[in-house]
Amino acid sequence: xxxxxxxxxxxxxxxxxxxxxxxxxxxxxxxxxxxxxxxxxxxxxxxxxxxxxxxxxxxxxxxxxxxxxxxxxxxxxxxxxxxxxxxxxxxxxxxxxxxxxxxxxxxxxxxxxxxxxxxxxxxxxxxxxxxxxxxxxxxxxxxxxxxxxxxxxxxxxxxxxxxxxxxxxxxxxxxxxxxxxxxxxxxxxxxxxxxxxxxxxxxxxxxxxxxxxxxxxxxxxxxxxxxxxxxxxxxxxxxxxxxxxx
Numbered sequence: 612x613x614x615x616x617x618x619x620x621x622x623x624x625x626x627x628x629x630x631x632x633x634x635x636x637x638x639x640x641x642x643x644x645x646x647x648x649x650x651x652x653x654x655x656x657x658x659x660x661x662x663x664x665x666x667x668x669x670x671x672x673x674x675x676x677x678x679x680x681x682x683x684x685x686x687x688x689x690x691x692x693x694x695x696x697x698x699x700x701x702x703x704x705x706x707x708x709x710x711x712x713x714x715x716x717x718x719x720x721x722x723x724x725x726x727x728x729x730x731x732x733x734x735x736x737x738x739x740x741x742x743x744x745x746x747x748x749x750x751x752x753x754x755x756x757x758x759x760x761x762x763x764x765x766x767x768x769x770x771x772x773x774x775x776x777x778x779x780x781x782x783x784x785x786x787x788x789x790x791x792x793x794x795x796x797x798x799x800x801x802x803x804x805x806x807x808x809x810x811x812x813x814x815x816x817x818x819x820x821x822x823x824x825x826x827x828x829x830x831x832x833x834x835x836x837x838x839x840x841x842x843x844x845x846x847x848x849x850x851x852x853x854x855x856x857x
């Protein structure tokens with residue numbers, strides 16, 4: 612068997628997330644179906660992890676095994692993207708891997724980005740690709756709050772009730788926040804995240820930026836390990852899986 616890694620870009624607005632489900636169109640289901648038809652054998656696609664309904668990806672990573680070796684990768688990319696591009700999905704690259712490689716378990720770092728438009732007017736061109744927040748946000752406070760989230764901690768406050776992770780303890784390596792022309796970018800880096808963790812952290816940082824909370828309240832909510840005290844999660848449209856590092 613031959614193992615291949617693929618790097619995928621997609622707009623998640625019209626999908627029910629990455630993972631195959633009984634109802635609704637998914638990224639994994641679409642690509643798996645098209646790969647099976649193109650390669651003329653049943654393909655099982657393994658992703659590095661899930662993205663939720665409405666979440667996008669600059670570079671999702673997945674792998675699959677197939678009997679025949681893919682000789683012409685340029686032709687392969689042109690052929691598969693012919694079927695995927697109409698759905699706002701694209702395979703950006705394909706790489707031959709040894710059988711020890713696993714898209715999920717070989718990953719050393721996952722990087723997500725979240726975008727906020729902090730302005731009065733509704734974004735039009737980038738609608739559904741950022742969170743529109745009208746109230747002014749204090750980036751200095753948000754950066755101070757982000758520093759309190761770093762390191763190895765119990766992130767139960769930011770964990771979805773449906774999360775299947777064995778432990779709420781994760782290690783956040785870095786959080787970077789920058790702004791340009793009313794567009795705020797938050798970047799989170801960790802080996803793995805809990806379900807809804809990034810969106811929940813962004814929701815709490817937004818409360819801090821709006822001065823609904825002060826730093827003391829923000830820290831108390833984080834340390835409480837109580838989901839009930841968490842601010843409402845940021846909407847999925849502003850979240851992008853940016854890169855997987857192996």
